[in-house]
Amino acid sequence: MSPTNLRPDSQNGEKWWAPPESSPDPQAAQPQPPPPAEIKDPLIGLVVGSFRLVRKLGGGGMGTVYLGEHTLIGSKVAVKFLHEHFASNEALVQRFLAEARAVNLIGHENIINIFDMNVLPPRRHYLVMEYLEGSPLSAMTGTPQQASVIVPILTQVCDALQAAHLNGVVHRDLKPENIFLVRHDRTPHFVKVLDFGIAKLLDGVSPGQTSLGTIIGTPEYMAPEQWAGKGVDGRTDLYALGIIAYELLAGRTPFGKGGLGSLLHAHLQEMPAAPHEVNPQVPVALSQVIMRAMAKKPDERFRSASEMRAALEQALTTATNAPPPRPTAPPLAAHTPPAPPPLPADTAMAMPATAPAPPRRSPAPAPADIPARVVLAPGTEPVRLTCTDLSRAGAFLCTEGTMPPLRSRVSLILELKDRPLACGGEVVRHVTPAQASSWGMRAGFAIQFVELSAEARDALSKLAQGQIPSPVAPKPATVDDPQAEALLTMLQQRMSTDPYVLLSLPQNATFDDVRQHARAALTALENIASRKLSARQSRDLSDMRSKVEKASELLGHPRQRIEHDAWRANFAGVARCISSGLTASEIESLRARYLLAHPGAEARERIHSATAAAWEAQSNVQLALAEYEKALAADPLNLALQQRYWSLKQRGKNTPAPDSRSRGPDVPGLRKRPGRS
Template sequence: MEDEHNSPDMMTADEEDPLLGTQLGSFRLVRRLGRGGMGTVYLGEHVSIGSRMAVKVLHEHLAAYPELVQRFHAEARAVNLIGHENIVSIFDLNSAPPRPYLIMEYLEGVPLSSMVGTPVKAEVWIPILSQACEALHAAHLRGIVHRDLKPDNIFLVQRAKGAPPFVKVLDFGIAKLIDGAGPQTQAGIIVGTPEYMSPEQSRSLRLDGRADVYSLGVIAYQMATGRLPFMEEGTAAQLVAHQTIPPPPPRSIYAGVSIPVDAVILRSLAKSLTDRYENALALKAALEAALAEELRGPPPEPPPAPPPPVASPVRETPSRRRARPVELPARVVLRPGAQPERLVCSDIARGGLFLRTQGELPPLFSRVQVTLELGRGALTANCEVVRLVTPEQALLWGMAPGFGVQFVDASADFKAAIDQLLKGGTGNTPQVAVAEPSKDVEAEVLLEGFRTNLQKDHYSLLSLPQDANLETIRTRVRVALGELEGLKGRPLSSSQRALLESVLTRVRDAGETLTNVTRRAMYDALLGNFRGVESCLSAGLTVTQLEALRKDFLVRRPNAAGTARVHILTGNAYEKNGQLARAVEAYERGLAVDPLDLALLQRYRALRRALSSRPSP
């Protein structure tokens, strides 16, 4: 049995790949498993313990686009936040240049594409797609649309000899990296696979989970008949067919398709969203009902060729990693120095939770502090925002607006409470108390220097000016981490140890952000720190990168350009009247609102040079 994550026709000779034999993190890349539009998947072996994982590496030509790398990072975390057993697990990620990569579970089995080409019995393919429907519904509830469903991305795992196949949906969220209004046009990427693409997706319209329902309908058609609904050649012809041409009924292609199954497939392929199944679970229920009706009636004609020997899968006990709906009050500090806001936690998983809010959403990748209010008292964890669901998306997806977070700094007590909640408990059973050591005086002196700035911005935390150069930041982070790591071996009190972990997390995060010019530029923009953006330009941030970052920034701050425009016009008026100092001040106010405006940055710097070259009165 083949052990590939992608179909064999997507692979080329291993010797042509320069990454083979190299090491990423702790894994050596020993064999290429497949190649897709966003990245290449390799078999990776741990250099020390020999364990095997799949390593997905973002294509080199895409790694130059900050938005793609950032969303690669965010979607990878969102996959684990879903926590569904039928979605391939992601265990680690590295979004740093030059080649971002993911560490995923290595699957042994075959893709569903190994079964295409001849009609497959409904009792084989319907249970397979039913599992895929469950995975997709879990994702849709959390605002994630796959966008690139096809047989290559539905993988059949043989968990034991003679056991039925278990479905894993691959590349989940990777296609979601690209948005119709994002930088994909610059990168030259087409979203999705034309043969499986919904009409609304090919028209770059707003999408919801029904786009994936359509793609599942195409796969169902292909399983039932042995061919695609449209046989047109070329991308444009395929897209036009999906948009305008009704598919021929499956029964007209292969008479062995039953009337109930035929009806379900055609409804899932409806051009209009309102005529399609409203969600993946509705499609699953319709497929299973059609199968039951077919099995009660006369058997269909046998297929012209026997399908591969794959038995229908059985439902397994839900994984303990599956998210559990809850209703828990929480206090959330959305930004450093802000007052806690009272929100409701509506879903929890082992790695994170979802928080409902009608207010402003925090920035993606930002750190927030979440305090769960349990009967035994309050438990707090530092988290990172990995998913945003706007009110518009929530309306489309039938869920509450809010944001998903992943735990990055949670105490053992907090984790124990999450485990209890996932098992149906209340989370109120405390950990067994241990003897509390006294505070370490020397450690307290060092930690106190960070304590007052812990909830402030990265520059304040590191006691750096906001226009610090790259080398100064690196030196400060290196010194701070050295001092803090040195405290780990000392006999700290529990409160000191918790503070130390919080400070270490914040300092590492600050270092990762401020020593990467693209991440720092976006961070500075959200902070209103145009002088930091200037430092990024001096450190090598390119114009192309700056322009891509500004597009993302204006999505988050849609009023920024208009507000800055008022200050720009004011500065222009002062400049025409020869009041250069006032013009500089006006431009600075504009840059504080829209720090990534390259034209304004250039005008401001030129005017500042002109002002400094003026003779003193």
């Protein structure tokens, strides 16, 4: 066997990031020996697509990474080139390009964005990726860290892994160097998971596609099934995350840094001391979570990343002093395999829709079935279904009728005994009547809860633990609730087909503002849903929730929002999307469609641009800006025009604007790196 990426203190990792510009370099003050005679890198200064390569950021076993700057708008990206001598190896080329496919398939905020993939003649394959400023998680290893700092980082990694596993992608090389920390809004340690270069789809990839005798992964973090060359799934990544958590909290890796032989034996046979035995500051409950993630057998680990996330959060708030149980030999399997249980929501979320039923485990007693009113598609009447296998993460809804599509959103109200509870979820798995019959369970679909309020999360947590009595379906109200009616009337007056008006957002709102306003609107609707509503009020509420979700979906994704804003002449919103990292080729393609649909727009833009340039030559900034705005209203996707306008606006920002209503506030993110709007 030959390992890949052995970690001699991780000096060989690929680097497409930089420390924050405001942070001093601790080595800057120390004199450095003069470098040997440099060989000029032929790629420096080269324009690749829309980006000029400025400097080299770092390199690794498969490629070299450069800092790229957009030639028009100045945004920064990282451009990763496959080593030239690998170009003739088709398997390595496919692995390199698989990274972009895997990342784009997932599409999660805690996973680095890849904007483009292409080839520079003759055979220099490259990826254009999000440029990050921060530090890798490996910077926190070596000394024990506080649980209150580490657990929020680990839960974000769980979120990223859950999204990957839902899309059938296993990372397979999770390690501290592949977990990057940036500052994002008010979150000092916002996680970005990197390097899906050896990620593997759960379906359609046979073990024979890996060369015999080759280890895929980093030995210190590889699960026993990887060492043994067996099949991997999402629980393989959870094992690696358990090793990482151990290293951060205990201050050292569980199995040391021995050679391959000792590491192989340790991962397959040895059980390390629990983290709280190495560092008494580690809460015992948290130590137990980590030891479970590091179980030798996949079946003994957490079933999904979302289940591990919930356990980490619970452990941080639990003051238990009970020592972790020592591992014992597993009981012998029965001669007759038991029938599968009803599908737990967490298990469903960690498996592809076509996977067979999971083997029987010994879960905690589930709460009784709960009636629910479910809106299967926006604008449709709610239907009554039975909710089972409820957890903090999701639930299973029983039906033999038409099921909503996978990845679609549904709204539901759980009819609890004391009060109804409004929730929203994403469909993550179907169980057809035929599958249900063969597995001895009910047909239906599993959902993963999304955008829950703190109150809803708390209620679901208690309900999943059996702390709320079995509910009884309440009698439907025959009259309108007066207080709910007043709130509904107020909200209906704000309802509009314009998503900005609906979410009370300015035309150049940041993507963080979109998410925050959408959450606030959904929370307000959930508060109304907690009252005893009439049938008509329930329908109105469902319709409002559907509109809010659609507005959030439209404005929360740059590729959808830029087209919406361009067709409505909202050039400030277009600028916000440009600053999020869309490539120039994407924008130019969209602009061509826009100009085709708006005859005469380009001519009007030229007239107003010429007038603006004349006023600018006379140093009349206000009149120049006003003309540039008219030009942008005609041709909002014109990158050169956007650049001229915002550069001039920056120079004249202290000059009172003649028509601030039409322009709105500045969009300073236009000239910044992608993904930080």
